[in-house]
Amino acid sequence: xxxxxxxxxxxxxxxxxxxxxxxxxxxxxxxxxxxxxxxxxxxxxxxxxxxxxxxxxxxxxxxxxxxxxxxxxxxxxxxxxxxxxxxxxxxxxxxxxxxxxxxxxxxxxxxxxxxxxxxxxxxxxxxxxxxxxxxxxxxxxxxxxxxxxxxxxxxxxxxxxxxxxxxxxxxxxxxxxxxxxxxxxxxxxxxxxxxxxxxxxxxxxxxxxxxxxxxxxxxxxxxxxxxxxxxxxxxxxx
Amino acid sequence: xxxxxxxxxxxxxxxxxxxxxxxxxxxxxxxxxxxxxxxxxxxxxxxxxxxxxxxxxxxxxxxxxxxxxxxxxxxxxxxxxxxxxxxxxxxxxxxxxxxxxxxxxxxxxxxxxxxxxxxxxxxxxxxxxxxxxxxxxxxxxxxxxxxxxxxxxxxxxxxxxxxxxxxxxxxxxxxxxxxxxxxxxxxxxxxxxxxxxxxxxxxxxxxxxxxxxxxxxxxxxxxxxxxxxxxxxxxxxx
Numbered sequence: 001x002x003x004x005x006x007x008x009x010x011x012x013x014x015x016x017x018x019x020x021x022x023x024x025x026x027x028x029x030x031x032x033x034x035x036x037x038x039x040x041x042x043x044x045x046x047x048x049x050x051x052x053x054x055x056x057x058x059x060x061x062x063x064x065x066x067x068x069x070x071x072x073x074x075x076x077x078x079x080x081x082x083x084x085x086x087x088x089x090x091x092x093x094x095x096x097x098x099x100x101x102x103x104x105x106x107x108x109x110x111x112x113x114x115x116x117x118x119x120x121x122x123x124x125x126x127x128x129x130x131x132x133x134x135x136x137x138x139x140x141x142x143x144x145x146x147x148x149x150x151x152x153x154x155x156x157x158x159x160x161x162x163x164x165x166x167x168x169x170x171x172x173x174x175x176x177x178x179x180x181x182x183x184x185x186x187x188x189x190x191x192x193x194x195x196x197x198x199x200x201x202x203x204x205x206x207x208x209x210x211x212x213x214x215x216x217x218x219x220x221x222x223x224x225x226x227x228x229x230x231x232x233x234x235x236x237x238x
Numbered sequence: 239x240x241x242x243x244x245x246x247x248x249x250x251x252x253x254x255x256x257x258x259x260x261x262x263x264x265x266x267x268x269x270x271x272x273x274x275x276x277x278x279x280x281x282x283x284x285x286x287x288x289x290x291x292x293x294x295x296x297x298x299x300x301x302x303x304x305x306x307x308x309x310x311x312x313x314x315x316x317x318x319x320x321x322x323x324x325x326x327x328x329x330x331x332x333x334x335x336x337x338x339x340x341x342x343x344x345x346x347x348x349x350x351x352x353x354x355x356x357x358x359x360x361x362x363x364x365x366x367x368x369x370x371x372x373x374x375x376x377x378x379x380x381x382x383x384x385x386x387x388x389x390x391x392x393x394x395x396x397x398x399x400x401x402x403x404x405x406x407x408x409x410x411x412x413x414x415x416x417x418x419x420x421x422x423x424x425x426x427x428x429x430x431x432x433x434x435x436x437x438x439x440x441x442x443x444x445x446x447x448x449x450x451x452x453x454x455x456x457x458x459x460x461x462x463x464x465x466x467x468x469x470x471x472x473x474x475x476x
Contacts, residue, residue, distance in 0.1 A: 007347075009255070010345070012257075013256075014255065014256050014257035014260075015255050015256070015257060015344075015345060016255065016256055017247070017252065017253050017254065017255055017256070017347060018251075018252050018253070018254055018255070018256055018259055019250075019252035019253060021256055022252075082347075082351045082352070082355075083355070083360075084351050084354070084355050084359075084360035084361055084362065085350075085351050085361060085362055085370075086362050086368070087362075088364065089360055090360035090362075090363040090364075090458070090461060090465075091363070091364065093360070093465050094461070094464055094465065097464050097465055097466065098464075105355050105356075106253075107248070107253065107347050107351060107352035107355050107356075107426075108347065109245075109255060109320075109345050109346065109347050109348075110347075110348065110350070110351060112348070112350065113320045113322050113323050113345060113348055114320070114345035116322070117320075117321070117322050117343050117345050118343075118345075121322075122321075122322035122327055122328035122331070123322055123323065124322065124323055124324050124325075124328075124374070125328040125329070126326065126328075126329065130324070130373060130374050130375045130379070131371065131372065131373040131374075131375055132323075132371075132372045132373075133369065133370075133371050133372075133390070134369065134370045134371075134372070135368060135369040135370075135390075136362070136368050136369075137368045137369055141368070143388075146384055146387065146388060149384065150381075150384060152371070152373075188345075220328070223328060223332070226332055226335050226336075227328075227331050227332065227335055228335070
């Protein structure tokens with residue numbers, strides 16, 4: 001294998017996988033997202049070529065991966081969270097496959113469960129939720145009636161500017177305004193901030209939070225009061 | 239912190255997090271699920287007390303965690319996947335919180351995206367799916383009409399004995415019988431087997447597969463033909 005699509009995890013550099021870190025430490029070329037822990041980027045060998053993905057369009061990123069992979073270099077494409085959860089990893093994988101470049105995927109800890117956990121929210125809990133709906137859909141695509149009727153834990157990857165429309169949409173479709181909800185900003189990082197509020201008050205309460213942020217809606221959010229903030233102290237990369 | 243709920247990842251021991259492995263290597267007490275890589279269990283210190291969770295009921299597990307935590311021992315509760323994704327981590331966390339025992343959560347790589355990835359399936363893909371529905375609900379609780387109408391990638395944590403009923407339920411509710419679908423058994427492990435088939439043929443095709451298995455339904459499964467099996471060669475724990 002010459003090109004690895006590697007998930008960096010949700011933010012905290014200690015949440016990278018053992019395999020991902022091994023590959024990072026021996027790569028010839030690192031292509032990384034901008035919003036990654038600098039501690040991880042610094043793990044690449046001193047003589048590795050390090051490229052930031054942001055500023056390049058997707059086609060250029062694909063071309064860079066293909067070119068270095070064809071040249072036989074060990075390439076790590078380090079992506080926030082998991083490569084296949086809203087990460088365009090599939091597009092890069094398809095480009096590599098079409099070019100005949102050997103590649104592999106090392107999954108990462110997705111924000112889906114890790115960011116809620118860092119605020120004391122288990123996305124599933126016996127008796128409260130046995131289903132999680134994860135979406136990055138835009139407003140026009142969201143089927144509020146279906147989401148509101150699901151009874152599932154709802155996890156939204158989205159910009160905070162849409163938070164008011166999201167809450168209005170869900171409440172307008174029948175979800176109770178007092179449904180427990182949360183916004184977790186910069187989850188798992190030292191600067192993490194979480195706001196817990198009934199859905200009807202969430203947009204006002206969370207107005208000051210910074211992106212990236214995850215929105216969680218559902219009965220499980222009510223457990224955060226008992227579980228508190230579970231964010232761990234920082235541990236160094238071994 | 240004295241008790242850590244740690245996600246072991248989806249099977250492959252190299253997919254544990256760096257932090258999870260650090261905690262495992264210095265624990266006094268390890269309480270682990272049965273279906274975990276033996277390589278991970280072997281990482282506990284030689285003088286650590288190692289307990290297998292299976293065979294203990296949930297209340298006993300909670301009591302064991304509380305008792306060792308109260309005694310000030312460093313306890314690792316190692317769970318398959320992520321502690322808060324169908325892992326009863328919330329119940330253990332609530333028991334620890336109620337007892338006043340300090341605890342933390344180290345998320346893990348959930349099977350949600352990692353197991354499909356190991357079979358060449360990205361659970362999200364631009365133009366195909368921007369939503370994932372993950373459920374471990376029992377037949378009687380599944381709202382087939384809602385799932386069939388969602389257009390989302392569907393991920394089922396379930397026993398294979400129910401596969402026929404699941405497919406019939408989805409097709410009966412209007413999902414096309416030729417919707418791409420997959421069963422991935424023992425995902426990310428050397429003994430992984432994946433069956434890709436149209437939903438209407440999935441139960442017959444996958445009849446011989448072993449549990450644990452994950453079922454994936456949706457257009458993204460169609461990408462597996464191009465992406466192939468992405469399972470990586472084994473790399474040792476560093």
